Amino acid sequence: MQTMVRLSGLCKSFGPHRVLRDITLDVAAGEVVCVIGPSGSGKSTMLRCINHLEKPDSGTITVDGELIGYEREGDNLRELSSKRIAAQRAKMGMVFQRFNLFPHLTVLQNIVEAPVAVRKMPKQVAEAEAMRLLKLVDLTEKASAYPSALSGGQMQRVAIARALAMQPRLVLFDEPTSALDPELVGEVLEVMRELATTGITMIVVTHEISFARDIGDKLVFMAEGQIVETGEPKAVIEDPKHARTREFLSRFR
């Protein structure tokens, strides 16, 4: 199967604090990879490195065969211009824990903003596509509402539609349900479940173990900046190989 994301030897420190230590991971096209691990283990940082919101100290990242953030210059890697990095980011979506919707724009404007500004899509085309996506996340009637008038679950569904509007082949989710009231988690997971069947590649940092087990193709357990264990979700959850994984998972029973 074709590789969509390849992380190799990824390291990242904030000052003396080594947040990512030699991360190596392959994600196949169409795969749904769930990442779990204790707070501070570097999950968000890894995700943010993939779209170059965070600059790695060493190691390489390729997405769809393209080196992210750098180009080869002899034996070295030279950081790309911000314009070319932006072009790379445009090809992947990201969904944030705190939604980060644009509060000064309506739901529809939030979704068409990037297709119109970045991909130069004609406004009518972008709006028609946005309405299709709003239908997908079941929010057609909120098209002209401002984000401040939505519930958390609705905001996150709009954020997912906004990411999808750029027609990415890869979407990164950073704890998409952690900021939600428990009764709103389900509606967002439902949208993600549906998305997973479309063949899009997803990397999902989450604390929803049942989502990881039912929907994930692969489960990654991280601790202290390292990948401790990787495998088929059911196998990892029911029979963890490492004591550290077992200890972490025992909190969810």
Next chain:
Amino acid sequence: MALQSVAPKLLPPRHPLRTASACVVLALLAALVASLASNPNMQWSVVADYLFGSQILYGLVNTIVLTVLCMAIAIVIGIVLAIMGMSRNPVLYFVAQGYIWFFRGVPLLVQLVFWFNLALLWPRIGLTVPPLGIDLSVSTNDLITSFVASVLGLALHEAAYMAEIVRAGLLGVDSGQTEAGRSLGMSDNQLMRRIVLPQAMRIIVPPTGNQFISLLKATSLVAFIAGGELMTAVQNVYSHNFRVIPLLIVASIWYLVVTTLATGLQTYLERRVGKGFSTAASPSAQRG
């Protein structure tokens, strides 16, 4: 049915002290107004004669043009300075800091008189390449009229304040907004114009309204270099007829009228840029 009692009406509390103090203040105000209205030194008939005088109205138009033009220039320079000041490029950062330090630190009047006398420093301004016989320079006194000196002085001084206001506005936008824009592939420029600045406007507009009103009044300093605005016009008139007080009243009335209009405009703008921010609407509504 007979057991059901009538629901009591909810009455506001009594405020005897508040009522009494309001009466005292109103009485004092009335006395002041009566005294001013009946004081022959106020020369209200002279005020009426000059309020719509052509010289005065000409000065008023100049005051408004000068204020709007200088504010527009100051906002543009202010945005550029604010972005430079937040840049990681140390040269840009220090240039922006230096600008703000200088133009905020030297009194406005000094700056105005300086620009007016620029010819003392450089008698001619422009490009000259003597070996090629090119001379594109002009006499500084022809170029820097008192109007141009007024615009330079007011706009460059105001820009230093606007830079700080814009900077506070930019810093007030949540970093998650920038990240969301970046993750969608927006360039720095698009991010600034489409995401950050529109949200920063909510923070920028109220203090800018304040600055606009102080700039409006600061234009009166231009009278020192015969700038031709309202205060210059008033001075011209009373230097001939010596009716100082009524003419100052004429000027005050017009400054108050324009300030009132500007306040209305500010309230309107605050509503507009506050769209989508549920918390922004209520405080401005309460103040309005």
